Amino acid sequence: MLGFTRIQVVKKCNILNLTFYLKATHQKLHTKSKATWSIPTSIDFDEQYLCNPDNLSAIKHNIENRKGIGNIALVQELYSKIKLKDSSDKTFESLKQEFQHECALIPNKTHPDVMAYGDNPKVLKYIGEKPKFDFKHKDFHDIAKRLNLMRNEHLGNLSGNKSYYLLGEMAELEQALIKYFVKNLLKNKFDLISVPDILPRNVVESCGLNTRGDRTLVYTLDPDVHGPDLCLSGTSEIALAGYLGSETIDQKYLPLKLCAVSRCYRAESSSVLEERGIFRVHEFTKVEMFIAAKPDQSDEVLENIRSYQEDFFKQLDIHFQVLDMPPHDLGAQAYRKYDIEAWMPGRDMYGEISSCSNCIDFQSRRLNIKYKAEEGSTRYVHTLNGTACAIPRLLIALTETHQQSNGTVNIPTVLQPFMRGKTSIARQKKIPDLKLIKNKKS
Structure with missing residues (x-):
């Protein structure tokens, strides 16, 4: 399911009209009940x-x-x-x-503090302790293969390179993570929205992503088959931003906190040994946060998003570092961006599992998202986003951190209620091992 009821492609103006319905959150979101995405053809640049x-x-x-x-x-x-x-x-x-x-083509402004960082990020803090092992610990791929938790080999003829199957309790752990993060976001007064994965090119580009050329990370659908200028979403941030396109929000509802669970599609690849397995893949599930705020709120809101992330990951008993990223790592859209990198002991390295960004008015000007101030004037909101959970890399960090000498993997306490009370993951015996059989030529 793509998360919407009907898609109507209007070829004349190359705008995708998406009609979908929320549940009881409509009254809380204070937006129209049917969302027609209309992106301005002329942008009000500063x-x-x-x-x-x-x-x-x-x-x-x-x-x-x-x-x-x-x-x-x-x-x-x-x-x-x-x-x-x-x-x-x-x-x-x-x-x-x-x-x-x-x-x-002009990138966003950069926070003054970040301008002084040069090419290196600033480490803000370390949280949790690195695990210590009294046995020869393994990396995720070896653990998953031994316990029959994943298949990512010999899939070229089925689903292509950089694809994978999560099996049995590893698939359960994926769903447990989703439920854990959504529960905590709802507890912190986010509204959950189910979003479409097929988006108009101009919505994607309005959020600061490049969709053209050989170096793009965005999948584009065949225009001869599916209509002009449609892309697969790389993050639900884009759909959530597009949902608010051409809206004017009463300031009393700001900051407006939205979240979504979606499949993310990335046309990126890597041959680096440290990024083997499911570290860098073409599609994965992600829980995302998106917030629209007044300009005088956005610095504080970014710190709040980072605080949520730190608290959520801390409860998973993993070690991670928090980085304030330098200018060249901000992309086109971010004014300031924090990354969270988890320690992956099987790889003996930190790997990014989350980030959060303040895009100030970069996206809102391109998507025409405004708020109404007390005196009646309208101004552009500031948009912010943050990854609550990107499944594959978090599975790597959890599996490598919580592996045991007997070959099992302990499940963090906060995830056990979403795993039917299980405390550990062992070898999957009900799911058969799949072996590649080569046909002999006669």
């Missing part, structure tokens, strides 16, 4: 900031630090040309379109 010659040097420096591709000098040149043109001039519209295109 011209006062971008087109001010006094900001040229600072913006150029920001682009270089973030390893971006935008050309702020060209943006300001085009802006000056437009100001000299009459709207009736035959070149006026083409200049405006070029201006919009170049503005869209």
